[in-house]
Amino acid sequence: MILYLLFLTLPVLLVFLFSKQKRLKKKTLIPPGPPGLPFIGNLLQFDTATPHLYLWKLAKTYGPFMSMKLGSVPVLVVSSAKMVKEVLKTHDLTFSSRPKFLSLQKLSYNGLDAAFAPYGESWREIRKICVLHLLSNKQVQSFTPIREEEVFRMITRISDLASSDHDHLTNLSEIMLSFSSSLICRIAFGKKFDDQEGSEVNKFDELMYEASGNAGWLFCF
Incomplete structure (x- = not known):
């Protein structure tokens, strides 16, 4: 009986997820990138043996600024000096925060430490305290x-x-x-x-x- 209900509800859930994903794609403009599979994205396509060569070949097709999905996590791949300058200098505040991974949330009290806290006023205060009191040259040398x-x-x-x-x-x-x-x-x-x-x-x-x-x-x- 339970399996029968699962088979009935699974197509409905899949249709709902696909329709939601299409609506999100229409609302947000994302860079071009390799097409992926539902739920797992580009995980099976990713070459873990030589990732630099794999990403270099993709950049030849999709350009120096492309998007991928590793599971449910969207990833932006930057592969040119010009685009790196745009990300790290011109629009650095847009890209300066940290993604919320479950493992990191467990290790950092829901992202409250200096390493994984989201960028903002609280993070700047934590960084200032660390630099002045915990990681100063005198403290490290001691x-x-x-x-x-x-x-x-x-x-x-x-x-x-x-x-x-x-x-x-x-x-x-x-x-x-x-x-x-x-x-x-x-x-x-x-x-x-x-x-x-x-x-x-x-x-x-x-x-x-x-x-x-x-x-x-x-x-x-």
Whole structure:
């Protein structure tokens, strides 16, 4: 019964989506670009092995300013110095905001941090605070001993594992995760990652893996 209802409602939903998409296309003028499939756009056509060559060939056909769709996300591709100047200098305020990806919203409290907040007065104030108080040259230089010590510890750990008699592979991903976690903990919280209790370490590792997974999902597109 449920499958029967799905088969009945699916054509209606498809017609509704197609008609809505046509209305949006009539209202907004978009640059030319390769035709895509419904819902997935140009994802199946995109050459992930040599994307620069793929986009270069498309630019020969559709011009230096073309549009694509990666899934439901519209993308503008700029491939000439003149158009880059128009985007980054002449009309920079139009293109200076950030897209709202679900993964980034989860990592940045719905886009409230400096990296992914939408462009506006709030973002300018956050940037000013970061530049003056968090990322100033004096503040960054004050953490140099911590960075050097953590890098030395990481290299020593890799060297010890490589020179040990045990015949096993060295998990560099785990070592790099431990290095990143220790560096963040010492700079942000003032204590070593190794000094935390087991449950806190596991929770911090889970957060790092989740953040990496969300970032990896984003860069896949």
